[in-house]
Amino acid sequence: MLVYGGGSIKKNGIYDKVCSLLKDFTVYELPGIEPNPKIDSVRKGVALCKEHQIDMVLSVGGGSCIDASKNIACGAFYDGDPWDLVIGHSKVTKVLPIAVVLTIAATGSEMDNAAVISNPETNEKLELNAPNLYPTLSICDPTYLFTLPPKQTAAGTVDIMSHVMEQYFQPNNEAFLTDRFSESVLKTCIKYGPIALKTPDDYEARSNLMWASSIALNHLLTVGKGGAWSCHPMEHELSAYYDITHGVGLAIVTPAWMRYVLNDKTLDRFVMFARNVWAVEEPDPRKAALEGIDRTAAFFRELGMPATLKEVGIGPEHFEVMAEEAVRVSGIAKRSFCLLNRDDIVSIFNSCLE
Incomplete structure (x- = not known):
């Protein structure tokens, strides 16, 4: 069939x-x-x-x-x-x-x-x-990607990056090699996503993105990590209710989640992300972490992704029930990088409105 x-x-x-x-x-x-x-x-x-x-x-x-x-x-x-x-x-x-x-x-x-x-x-x-x-x-075959519409190329790149970040931002800090693998895949997307958008038939760009897609979710990047994902359970509720493109939802939710969970406990991981993925040189740790988050959001914008739920026609009507469902079907409240309950997720959704 x-x-x-x-x-x-x-x-x-x-x-x-x-x-x-x-x-x-x-x-x-x-x-x-x-x-x-x-x-x-x-x-x-x-x-x-x-x-x-x-x-x-x-x-x-x-x-x-x-x-x-x-x-x-x-x-x-x-x-x-x-x-x-x-x-x-x-x-x-x-x-x-x-x-x-x-x-x-x-x-x-x-x-x-x-x-x-x-x-x-x-x-x-x-x-x-x-x-x-x-x-x-x-x-x-990377040549099969040459005719992809720009929106699908962009949303796909965001999806790859989100898979990596879900595994990178985990409670376990001891998987040094796995973290370096993750950072390399992220930098591959950052390098080749814009090239694929500008030159759709660039074989080097398409082949690297295709390989990044497979590596991002073939369990290699889970080695030594474990833990529940955070942004995917929230986005799945958005696309379940509103049928938006998965990568589009992730582009909106991910920077908002990052800003919400940045605190003294999670700071070191965000600083590592900023310095190793985005080459942020800001000496102040918190400012460096925020710059890394801002660069992530700006990159998604560069790809042509929306940054707010308003841009895709989503309002707050279902936030509470979606947040309850995200908690029910995932480990976000018990095993994630930063434990989130229903009210936390509603706050993140609200921060995505404008």
Whole structure:
């Protein structure tokens, strides 16, 4: 089964190439996977798998297509609603082989065992995670990124950086080598993100961003770290309720979170981030930390990302329920870099308004 999104792979020729290579196989198609993949699309895919006894799921696209394909691949062997697998990972048993042709550098789903699925019926956006959800193979050709729209290139770069920062800002300070790996990936995004926007067919830029995407979420940067993520649970609520692009939400939330959690306890880590990632030379530690945060926000702006929720049409109407849900579905209140409760998250959301 061939899984893909809109019409971009037909415009850039990837669809024709894939179909040509698969001419000796029986191929069923599932087009129309959404940017925030919905459980209804997964249900359609599962039904096709069962009806036609599909042998492999081939995802041609970005993280949304891959994540939907992962849920479909395990749903093919489940008798109930595939949403059950998202809320009960232990129910994942057998999984169809998953193949990937990657068309955007962003989520890292091409090299990990997780999938994020949205359920508009419940306003939930949750992660499905199982040991057997790694793709069997992933074809990562940087030339397939040449035709990406600027907004997707920018949002993907932010997403990569956010994955790294979620693992970099953790309670554990002893993983020296892992921290250096993380800083290198961040500097790679800072160097090549603007180049890819200015010159879309720059192979060096695209290849480095593609590799950064995979490294950022293939578990290499979790070594010696652990702990819960912070910005992703908050952003997942924004995109669950408002269906905004994931990287856009992260660009808004991340600097606000940084400013909120900067305190005497977290200062050293932010100073390290400022000096090693942004080459901040300010001698005063707190001023250096703030400059690092400001440079992060400015870089997101340079990429063309919005800086406020107002810019994407989001108001405070659902902040409290979204904050409660972020706490409920994550370890942000118990295992994160700086423990946050519902009121803390509401404050961060409010700081993103203007």
